[in-house]
Amino acid sequence: MVIKMDILEKPPVGVEPLYELLRTTSKHYKLFCIFYAAMNIRLFDCLESPKNPRELSEALGVDSRLVHVLCEVLTDLGFLKKRGGSYMNTKIADTYLKRNSIYSQYEVLMNLQGGFKLWENLTDILKNGPVRADEQDFFHDNMIHALAAEHLTGELQKTVEIVKRLPEFRRARSLLDLGGGHGLYAIAFAMVNPNLKAYVFDLPEVIKDTKAYIKRFGADRIETIEGNLFTDNLGKHDIIFFSYNPAGKNPNIVPKIHASLNDGGLFISKHAFYHKGEGSKNRLLDLEWNLTTWKGIKKGDKIYSFIGDLNYEDYLKLLKEYFTIKKIIKPEKFGSISLYEFGDTLDSKIIIAKKRTSLK
Ligand SMILES: C[S@@+](CC[C@H](N)C(=O)[O-])C[C@H]1O[C@@H](n2cnc3c(N)ncnc32)[C@H](O)[C@@H]1O
Known part of the structure; x- marks a missing residue:
C-alpha cells in the first residue's frame, strides 16, 4: 500500500x-x-x-x-x-x-542481568501473563547473593550500628534472624555481641546459601533453621530481627512473633509499608513486581505488596496491641542506594518494638 x-x-x-x-x-x-x-x-x-x-x-x-x-x-x-x-x-x-573482593558486586550485576532477561520477555508476558516462579528458587538463585552484596556496601553496617546501641541487644543471648537469607545480619550481630547465639530461619533451599555464608565468614555462634515462617515453630528468643520479608506486613505474623519472644524481648522489623490510600512508590518497580508470580503467596499490584498486607497505620495499631514501640527509624539512616530493582530500600522503616507482657 x-x-x-x-x-x-x-x-x-x-x-x-x-x-x-x-x-x-x-x-x-x-x-x-x-x-x-x-x-x-x-x-x-x-x-x-x-x-x-x-x-x-x-x-x-x-x-x-x-x-x-x-x-x-x-x-x-x-x-x-x-x-x-x-x-x-x-x-x-x-x-x-x-570477583574475589569481600565487597564484590558481581552478584548484583548477575541479578540485574537476570532482571533484564525478564524485561526482554515483556511482549510475551503481556500476551501470556506473568512468569510463574518458585519463591525459594527466586531467592536461592541469585537474589540472596545480590542482596548480600548490596547490604555489604553500607546498609548492613548502618543497621548493626543502630541495633548494637540498644540495651536489650547488649543483654540478649538469643537472636532469630527470621527470613535471614544470606544470614549476614545474624553473623554481624553475633560478631558485635560475644554472648549472643544467632539463628537464621529460612526456606530449605535458601538455608544452603546461608550455610555457605557462615562458612565463608568463619562465623561463630550461628545456627540455621529450615522452615516456613507461616507454618513452623520459631522457637523462643530475646530478639527477633525481621528484614524485607514477604510476611513483613502480614497481620498473622505479629502474634506469632510476640509468642516467640522471651519477656522484655525486642522485635526489630525492617520493611517498606504503604500508608492508607498511598499510590505507587515507583511505577517501573510495580511493573517489574508483576512480571512474575510466586507459588504459595499472592502478590499485590505494587512493589513489595502482598494480598492481605496491612497498611502502615493499621500495622502500627496491631503492633501496639502486642508491643511497645520504642523507635521508628527512617531509611536515610540505614538504606542502600537505589538500583531501580527489587531490593531497593525505597521508604522502608526500621521499627523497634518491645514485647508487652500484658496484652491490650
Ligand atoms: C528479600 S529476602 C531478605 C533477606 C534478608 N533478611 C535481608 O534483609 O537481606 C527475603 C527472605 O525471606 C525468605 N522467606 C520468604 N518466605 C519465607 C517463608 N515463608 N518462610 C521463611 N523464609 C521465607 C526468603 O527465602 C528470603 O531469604
Whole structure:
C-alpha cells in the first residue's frame, strides 16, 4: 500500500523527549554490558597489577584489540587508570568489581542481568501473563547473593550500628534472624555481641546459601533453621530481627512473633509499608513486581505488596496491641542506594518494638 505523504513537512511534534530517553537508555545499556562482560572475564581481578592489552589478552583469553578499547572506556569512566600503555584498577574497581573482593558486586550485576532477561520477555508476558516462579528458587538463585552484596556496601553496617546501641541487644543471648537469607545480619550481630547465639530461619533451599555464608565468614555462634515462617515453630528468643520479608506486613505474623519472644524481648522489623490510600512508590518497580508470580503467596499490584498486607497505620495499631514501640527509624539512616530493582530500600522503616507482657 502506498501512503501519500509530504516528507518535506516536519512532524507535528518534536522528537527530542523520545530521543533523549532512547539516547540515555542506549548509552547506559551498553555501559552495563561493558561492566557485565568485564566482570565475567575477570578483568578487574587481573588488573590488581598493571597489564597492557597484549598481557590482558594472554591472561584472559580475549581479543587484544577489543579489550584495549574496553579498557579505554573504563579509564574514561574512572574505573581504571592508565600508566604508559598499561591499565590498572582504581580504588572503586578494586573494592567492588573484583570477583574475589569481600565487597564484590558481581552478584548484583548477575541479578540485574537476570532482571533484564525478564524485561526482554515483556511482549510475551503481556500476551501470556506473568512468569510463574518458585519463591525459594527466586531467592536461592541469585537474589540472596545480590542482596548480600548490596547490604555489604553500607546498609548492613548502618543497621548493626543502630541495633548494637540498644540495651536489650547488649543483654540478649538469643537472636532469630527470621527470613535471614544470606544470614549476614545474624553473623554481624553475633560478631558485635560475644554472648549472643544467632539463628537464621529460612526456606530449605535458601538455608544452603546461608550455610555457605557462615562458612565463608568463619562465623561463630550461628545456627540455621529450615522452615516456613507461616507454618513452623520459631522457637523462643530475646530478639527477633525481621528484614524485607514477604510476611513483613502480614497481620498473622505479629502474634506469632510476640509468642516467640522471651519477656522484655525486642522485635526489630525492617520493611517498606504503604500508608492508607498511598499510590505507587515507583511505577517501573510495580511493573517489574508483576512480571512474575510466586507459588504459595499472592502478590499485590505494587512493589513489595502482598494480598492481605496491612497498611502502615493499621500495622502500627496491631503492633501496639502486642508491643511497645520504642523507635521508628527512617531509611536515610540505614538504606542502600537505589538500583531501580527489587531490593531497593525505597521508604522502608526500621521499627523497634518491645514485647508487652500484658496484652491490650
Ligand atoms: C528479600 S529476602 C531478605 C533477606 C534478608 N533478611 C535481608 O534483609 O537481606 C527475603 C527472605 O525471606 C525468605 N522467606 C520468604 N518466605 C519465607 C517463608 N515463608 N518462610 C521463611 N523464609 C521465607 C526468603 O527465602 C528470603 O531469604
